[in-house]
Amino acid sequence: MASAADPAADQNPRDAEPRKPTNEVEAEAEVAEEYEEDDYEEEDEEDEQPDGPAASAAEREKIRAVFQRLSSEQVGIRVHDVVIKGNSKTRDELIEAEVLDLLRAAPTIQDLLRAASVATARLRQLDVFDAVKITLDAGPPELPGTTNVVIEVVEAANPVTGTAGVYSKPEARSWSLEGSLKFKNLFGYGDIWDASGAYGWDQTTEVGVGVSLPRFKSIPTPLMARASLSSQDWLKFSSYKERLLGLSFGLLSTVNHDLSYNLTWRMLTDPSRAASKSIRRQLGHNLLSALKYTYKIDERDSYLRPTKGYAFQSSSQVGGLWDSKGLKFFRQEFDVRGAVPLGFFNSALNVGLGAGVILPLARGFMNSSSPVPDRFYLGGHSSPVCSLSGLSSLLGFRTRGVGPTEPRRLVPSESDGDSSATPGRDYLGGDLAVSAFADLSFDLPLKLFRDAGIHGHAFLTAGNLVKLSEGEYKKFSFPEFRSTFRSTAGVGIILPTKLFRVEVNYCYILKQAEHDSGKTGIQFSFSSPM
Amino acid sequence: MASATAAEAAATEWEAARKVLVARKPCFGLPTACPTCLPVYVYLRMAQVPFDIHVDTSFPDADHIPYVEFGDCVAFNNEKGGVIECLKEDKILNLNSNHPSASSPDVLSTKAMVSTWLADALQYELWVVSDDSIAHDIYFSDLSWPIGKILHWKKARDVKQLLGITKLNAAEREEEIYQRASVAYDALSLRLGDQTYLFDNSPTDVDALFLGHALFVLNALPDTSVLRGTLQKHDNLVNFAEHHKAQLLESSSSGLGSSSDPSMLSTPRKKASAGRRSAMVNWEQPRAVLSSAGRSRVGYKPKPRAKKERTEEEKTFRRRAKYFLATQLVAVLVFLSLLGGVDSSELEDDDGIDYED
Numbered sequence: 008m009a010s011a012a013d014p015a016a017d018q019n020p021r022d023a024e025p026r027k028p029t030n031e032v033e034a035e036a037e038v039a040e041e042y043e044e045d046d047y048e049e050e051d052e053e054d055e056q057p058d059g060p061a062a063s064a065a066e067r068e069k070i071r072a073v074f075q076r077l078s079s080e081q082v083g084i085r086v087h088d089v090v091i092k093g094n095s096k097t098r099d100e101l102i103e104a105e106v107l108d109l110l111r112a113a114p115t116i117q118d119l120l121r122a123a124s125v126a127t128a129r130l131r132q133l134d135v136f137d138a139v140k141i142t143l144d145a146g147p148p149e150l151p152g153t154t155n156v157v158i159e160v161v162e163a164a165n166p167v168t169g170t171a172g173v174y175s176k177p178e179a180r181s182w183s184l185e186g187s188l189k190f191k192n193l194f195g196y197g198d199i200w201d202a203s204g205a206y207g208w209d210q211t212t213e214v215g216v217g218v219s220l221p222r223f224k225s226i227p228t229p230l231m232a233r234a235s236l237s238s239q240d241w242l243k244f245s246s247y248k249e250r251l252l253g254l255s256f257g258l259l260s261t262v263n264h265d266l267s268y269n270l271t272w273r274m275l276t277d278p279s280r281a282a283s284k285s286i287r288r289q290l291g292h293n294l295l296s297a298l299k300y301t302y303k304i305d306e307r308d309s310y311l312r313p314t315k316g317y318a319f320q321s322s323s324q325v326g327g328l329w330d331s332k333g334l335k336f337f338r339q340e341f342d343v344r345g346a347v348p349l350g351f352f353n354s355a356l357n358v359g360l361g362a363g364v365i366l367p368l369a370r371g372f373m374n375s376s377s378p379v380p381d382r383f384y385l386g387g388h389s390s391p392v393c394s395l396s397g398l399s400s401l402l403g404f405r406t407r408g409v410g411p412t413e414p415r416r417l418v419p420s421e422s423d424g425d426s427s428a429t430p431g432r433d434y435l436g437g438d439l440a441v442s443a444f445a446d447l448s449f450d451l452p453l454k455l456f457r458d459a460g461i462h463g464h465a466f467l468t469a470g471n472l473v474k475l476s477e478g479e480y481k482k483f484s485f486p487e488f489r490s491t492f493r494s495t496a497g498v499g500i501i502l503p504t505k506l507f508r509v510e511v512n513y514c515y516i517l518k519q520a521e522h523d524s525g526k527t528g529i530q531f532s533f534s535s536p537m
Numbered sequence: 538m539a540s541a542t543a544a545e546a547a548a549t550e551w552e553a554a555r556k557v558l559v560a561r562k563p564c565f566g567l568p569t570a571c572p573t574c575l576p577v578y579v580y581l582r583m584a585q586v587p588f589d590i591h592v593d594t595s596f597p598d599a600d601h602i603p604y605v606e607f608g609d610c611v612a613f614n615n616e617k618g619g620v621i622e623c624l625k626e627d628k629i630l631n632l633n634s635n636h637p638s639a640s641s642p643d644v645l646s647t648k649a650m651v652s653t654w655l656a657d658a659l660q661y662e663l664w665v666v667s668d669d670s671i672a673h674d675i676y677f678s679d680l681s682w683p684i685g686k687i688l689h690w691k692k693a694r695d696v697k698q699l700l701g702i703t704k705l706n707a708a709e710r711e712e713e714i715y716q717r718a719s720v721a722y723d724a725l726s727l728r729l730g731d732q733t734y735l736f737d738n739s740p741t742d743v744d745a746l747f748l749g750h751a752l753f754v755l756n757a758l759p760d761t762s763v764l765r766g767t768l769q770k771h772d773n774l775v776n777f778a779e780h781h782k783a784q785l786l787e788s789s790s791s792g793l794g795s796s797s798d799p800s801m802l803s804t805p806r807k808k809a810s811a812g813r814r815s816a817m818v819n820w821e822q823p824r825a826v827l828s829s830a831g832r833s834r835v836g837y838k839p840k841p842r843a844k845k846e847r848t849e850e851e852k853t854f855r856r857r858a859k860y861f862l863a864t865q866l867v868a869v870l871v872f873l874s875l876l877g878g879v880d881s882s883e884l885e886d887d888d889g890i891d892y893e894d
Contacts, residue, residue: 272683272684280601280611280613280615280616284606287559287611288591288593290595290596290599291593291594291595291596291599292595292596292597292680292684292688293595294680294681294683294684329681330681330682332679332680332681333681414609416609416610416611417550417608417609417610418610419542419543419544419546419547419550419610419627430609455875459874459875460874461871461874502867502870502871502874503874504870504871504873504874505873505874507870509867509870511867531863531867
């Protein structure tokens with residue numbers, strides 16, 4: 008018996024055959040021996056007679072014959088039985104569902120070997136086994152041309168794993184310190200339970216528990232469910248604090264498509280009692296019941312420093328599915344990126360364009376307002392090049408530092424009436440947002456920097472936000488929208504380290520509106536290293 | 538004086554701007570059905586101040602509602618003892634100023650009695666005794682069902698805690714609460730006599746507070762309610778409430794500016810008469826100005842005040858410190874990355890050699 012557990016050698020059986028390790032060849036020999044007709048048994052018996060060198064010579068001859076046969080033609084085979092061993096906890100159905108069709112469909116030995124390696128990879132991907140081994144065994148002697156496939160799995164000895172690290176989630180606008188505990192395969196369905204807590208740089212905290220199932224009955228894609236409690240503090244920017252208690256279900260998750268349903272109880276409060284009028288009107292409890300669909304293509308060659316390729320992401324969200332009292336809105340975001348290599352100094356030009364709109368859907372929606380946390384905000388130091396949700400970043404401006412604002416509550420202060428600081432303004436976000444960037448990245452002349460991956464970049468970013476709800480869409484005009492675009496330009500150095508990806512940029516504000524908080528100067532930004 | 542300047546600024550805003558009262562929704566034939574918001578509404582009406590109403594439907598457990606906006610300034614319920622007290626203190630609006638004996642112990646103690654004993658009885662009736670439909674109609678009808686249920690349960694539990702009701706002393710506490718309410722009604726009835734207002738025929742804030750309470754008890758609580766029965770024993774109190782209600786509704790229907798709810802007058806009483814009413818509770822009753830009153834919430838200091846005290850020097854210092862730390866961190870990271878980069882490239886070469894073998 009031999010194992011076909013080495014996927015590398017199976018990449019291309021035909022070409023790889025001359026270099027196959029000997030035990031592979033033995034497998035084929037064994038299998039091919041099934042083909043020998045009735046007097047195989049007798050031959051075998053004869054061979055077993057203690058005649059050492061002659062026997063081994065005969066073996067070698069047989070092996071060479073089989074070898075020749077396999078390399079010259081397709082040798083048909085049929086999988087008779089699939090035997091699963093080693094799974095004390097894991098259900099057979101799970102393993103069978105992953106690999107059975109694949110194995111049974113293979114008509115020839117070569118295909119079967121290929122299928123076996125794919126099956127091994129799939130089972131490994133379930134992330135609940137320590138080791139997976141697929142063996143092709145001789146089928147029952149009365150049925151020639153068949154084989155039994157034996158799948159041996161070694162279940163994870165320690166079902167609990169813990170991780171902690173610094174990550175950057177695509178939805179979050181900054182990095183966060185996250186720790187999680189995972190329980191693998193508690194019920195034998197390949198289920199992975201995890202409990203996690205995260206603390207973010209922007210005072211975001213989150214705790215949650217979740218479960219993910221690779222397949223549930225006949226649904227082929229993995230299912231995920233997660234319950235989480237999180238809080239975000241926007242007091243400094245928009246005078247409110249947000250607390251979310253939510254359930255989220257991942258219904259469909261493939262490479263390109265992602266569909267999820269969220270049911271969240273959202274609470275907006277203002278402990279500082281300094282909010283502006285629009286924010287005050289939005290404080291309170293809300294039930295957000297939304298379906299979100301994301302379509303993503305990413306053909307760029309690298310995530311951190313794309314030099315070639317393109318990427319596209321479209322994300323649509325419809326809220327208000329629970330009952331008529333919840334938040335009803337439709338939110339759509341597009342994001343397009345492209346990268347073109349330029350040849351000299353390993354440089355590349357990255358360009359990107361993002362646009363988003365949110366519309367309230369309730370009756371009388373022309374005059375109602377969109378929910379504040381779901382609106383679009385521009386600003387922040389995160390790099391627009393890497394992540395696909397770059398609609399929100401506008402280098403040079405503070406987080407949420409762009410867009411419509413409203414003065415906060417005026418408290419006639421106890422100290423001097425005039426010299427007290429003005430109460431500040433709340434950034435309300437916009438219903439329509441457009442942002443674009445162009446980024447030229449190049450290697451630095453020193454070899455030391457090149458080896459460490461440190462490179463420089465020059466960039467130009469622009470963006471604009473406008474309010475459309477509550478009847479403001481009547482005042483909207485494209486020429487004015489175009490003329491009020493904010494823009495910045497700058498240069499910077501990017502240092503990819505093991506823990507973070509650090510960017511040091513010098514930004515120069517080319518154009519900003521009256522109440523935007525943009526600052527010309529040096530800025531740091533951190534993102535995940537990936 | 539600094540506070541005079543502040544008060545002047547506030548008064549200027551008050552005069553100049555349109556006033557908006559943000560309160561809970563109207564119900565049971567009342568302009569706003571929440572027992573915390575109703576006294577403020579009545580007070581503003583009595584002072585003949587024109588104002589608009591904005592209905593808040595999404596924050597039933599808010600401390601700060603009702604509040605009055607005038608220009609960029611706001612008087613919240615959970616600051617300085619309530620909206621009425623806040624307006625008084627900022628010298629913007631004071632019904633008692635025309636009253637000769639405004640700060641007499643009589644007025645203050647009556648105010649204390651109405652704000653504590655009667656308010657407690659009302660809370661008890663709304664949240665503990667009756668079933669859920671009254672509170673649901675007032676506070677939770679515009680929220681999604683799961684949220685409404687959870688908030689309702691939370692509030693009922695909080696009220697029980699506040700009133701000190703446990704399983705063991707439930708009956709005694711109930712008796713005590715009703716007994717105090719009854720005594721209070723007797724005293725008020727005596728005080729009122731045949732007059733139009735409680736004190737010397739001119740309106741005070743105590744009138745507004747009591748009127749808010751009485752209107753609610755008479756209109757929203759069910760016929761089987763003990764509190765309502767006790768109040769209805771005193772004819773002069775009932776007439777007081779009816780008379781002023783007629784006046785308020787009459788003046789509001791003549792267009793004194795309630796903007797957002799035309800259905801205020803015709804609100805279905807039928808909703809409440811299904812026989813299942815829960816007692817109404819003041820979420821946070823504007824407590825009387827007696828700052829030593831145990832349950833007052835005056836002590837909260839908003840955060841911006843602390844931040845304003847930072848001087849310019851401190852700000853510059855902090856900024857510089859941040860830059861310094863950031864530079865240090867970046868230097869360390871660069872060092873690590875360069876060092877790390879060199880090491881890993883050596884390792885890769887070794888791997889390559891092994892692989893080819």
